Amino acid sequence: MPTAEQGVESAQAVIEWTADPESWMSEEFNDTHLVFFKPSAETHFLNFLSFGALELVGSSPATNVTLWHALLSKFALSEQDLPLSLVETVVQQLDEAGLISPVSLDAQNS
Amino acid sequence: MIKDALRIIVGLQPLPKGVMDRIDLIRFADANHILGQMAFHCHSSGSSGMADVFSNAKLRAAHDHTMLTYEMNRVERALAGLDLPVVVLKGGAYVASSGRASLGRRVSDLDILVRPNDLQEIEQHLLCAGWQPDDQTNNEYDQQYYRQHMHELPPLRHKSRGTVIDVHHALLPITARNTVDEAKMFSEAHELNTGNLKVFSPVDQIIHSAVHAYADGALDTPARTLVEQYFLFTELTEDEKSTLVFRAREVGAQMSVALGLWMVGHVFDQTEAKHLSTELRASWRYPALKFAMLNKLRDNWSSFIGKGYLYIRSHYLRMPLYMLIPHLMRKAIQWRPTPKTPPEFPFPQ
């Protein structure tokens, strides 16, 4: 278990995000993804970007920056199309929805 | 009749034969919020109507449990990195420890207990994570009242999920006449296998249930309380039972526990509980309380003698007398006379 100090440090430094692909079911309709998240029993609508981010984080843990690069290549986008700040926003929204969580928290849980 | 109903519900007696009797029983269980428990514990009849009723009730409870488990996950997320211990109370604790008392139990809010010194920091983190004071209590009087006299923060409601969390820093109000040593109970709380959340030990869970019901005056759901304490009690190991009396005295909860055990013994013919209750002794108010409690149980609506007494008594126990009367006056307009029903949809938007 991390100490409070470590927790603060990790929050400020590079958080790695993770997601469990088993925890959701999804359907795609015209580039819109319907996601049923089992732990919360909530249904979310994700667009190609947020769903892409969820899938990437689900396949291997990523920081905001590594996720950003992965998204750029996955969707063949330029940095002008997809600024890092938008990835950060997406990550925050996925975190708020519980779909992804910090690796440290996940380690605590297991 | 009530005794029979409760005994059927926990599975001590078979279901009545007559359909109309069964219907009455279902209504009783539903009105007292223990239909879910009944669905799990009573002896099934094999009728398809009963199976429908029970499967509906189980589904509702399952939904509550999913929500509650997720809320616990969200609390952990909100407090990630803080490393401050948090004890999950009441229904949340039963669900988290998945004992008999959790089966079919409806849960609407999450109750947690934190150490008084951690309160401010934890409140801050919860506010940052999207919980906010509920509109209903977000007025000066209520905020002041909670902070000055109560043992918990005003309820916090999550802004997007609509879920409610009650953050306690003590088990009884600051102004209560009875006190209970929650620090002792806190120190022996069990870790859950997830993160920083804990639950009381089985013995302390039944003590807290009794304190909550009989010292806190929160007698909204007497039938549910009884059923719950029955499950908690009968699930104790022999060792745990033997420490119950000592522990109740140690944490200063002998009166509530005595009353709780007496009720369990009386209603469910539980000789062990009766015996332990006698061992614990009673105070001068004990016989009157037993009477009031039975009355309360008899009928939520027709027997207001018991109910009125308990309402006043519960405030009497919470607050010094000089504070009681003005508060009663104020609550004359603010008091909710109807028992707080768990909403059909635990998490309205």
Add this chain to the structure above:
Amino acid sequence: MTEQPDTPELDSEQQKLADRRQLLRMGAAGLPMVLTLKASAQQVLISQLQCAFVLPRRVRILVNCNGAAWVGNRRLRYRNGQGWNVADIKAFKENADYVFPSGTVPSSYRPTACPEVVCDADDDNGGDDNDIGSGNGSNALSELDALLNSPMPSNAAEIASFAAGNRRSKDDDDDDDDCDPEWQDNGYARYTISRNTEIKPSDYLGNNGGWNPSGSKGLYIILSLSYANSYGNAGSWPGISCVVSILNYLGS
């Protein structure tokens, strides 16, 4: 959500990429990228959002400058330049069907000119709380005994009004010593809603689910909300079910 064209675009891949770029620009501009579906489980109650009720009796609402309110039906005489008749005010308060504590009524409904001498000095505001116990434990005890020993009313609402009644009569005893002009200044505002008035609470709902009350019907809504806050759907407040159904619908 975009409309799905009946005939596919010629270059759907390119269209898709353009759509995606557009979406990213909107995301950068703050459009949410994750939408959580809110099942409106109480949708079925929508029709109840439209509920209305009729007041079958005239309702008079008396408001003091602290925002306390009395609801009743007795007459209240008013004399220009002098104000309300003291006996009327007293009788109205004593016979009020419902009493709401200070702070219930928003300031826009309170009397504009607060008198320097307010004859009904004791309102239910915090400062007065001590006057009952007055630091005298036995006095308070006897109040409690009175509460405990009196015949139990048959329902909860009556317990509540019983407690309130106790308090009022005591206040009035104190008041009469301090001042007794027959008429007093405008310490009160009165609102009257005539018999058979229809009130439709949803008329006072704002777009975001908040309330925008106005007029005496708006005041009635405010009191209804306060009543609902304490008693929920129980009791006899006219129209309460309608108001509560709306509150439930709004999830408040």
Add this chain to the structure above:
Amino acid sequence: MHKTVKDLNSTDLNRALKRGSFTLRLGPFSHLIKGPARHLLPHLIGMYPECQASLDPDDVTEIMLRLKAPNVFRRFIRPQISPDPGFHVPAVPLPESMAPLGFEMGLNLSVALKTCRFVTIHAGVVAKNGSAIMMSAASGGGKSTLAAALHSEGYSLFSDEFALLDLDSADVRAYPRPISLKQQSIPIVRELLGADRVSDVISDTPKGDIAYARVAAESLAENNASAPVKLILFPNFQAGAQPLARRLNPAEAIMRLVAASTNYSLLGEPAYKAIVSMVKAAQTFEITYGTTEQSVQLVEQLAGEGPS
């Protein structure tokens, strides 16, 4: 084997209603009913004559409705009733003469909030040739009128209020309660179905003037009918509008259906699966129309049954 409402002796019926042992079987539900017989009886006989019923229940049931006077003092409004489906629900207390309204509202609330065997979606459903059309609209959106109109054109009526979606098959189940009519739709439906099928008007209810229309006996006969949904419509009546159909992205349709469901979040995963599989197998449109006639034509076109 079971009798229908019209076969029962009204004295017995009266007694059973008072005692609370009267049982009405319709669609997948058994309804146990207690209430003021004086006002309920004409409604039951008028609107549910072909419906299976018994004086004593042979089993418990998930739907137990009591119409009763509110238990608080009634200084302001004289005899009142309010539906008590066995749980706390906000309901408008109604004068006793509006018992049919309380009855219908109470049953709706019970089905909506009490049962978990189906995904319950606020929608009208009709069926023909083994496939169903679902119409989801907010109250006042004209779905009852549209359902009645299609019913008069030979569609069997599954429900004008709730689509009951089977959790496993994603088929809808028939639950043909009387069609509930408001204000302007009353004369229209009288015209469509015949005046003898429409109840007396109850005036000045919280919902305005209302009346009920009796479902055709054939619809009732298929008590356990179910059908896959082939068309999901979101009707939108606008006086004077030209008829128009707009195809909806299935995701948007799902969003709207979830919002119209009373128990989607309660059921969770199975409801998600059922709605997704229903929508994937159906066509989804938003339709706008200015007259009832147009709406029927439009629906028939979309269903591929009428002239196109």
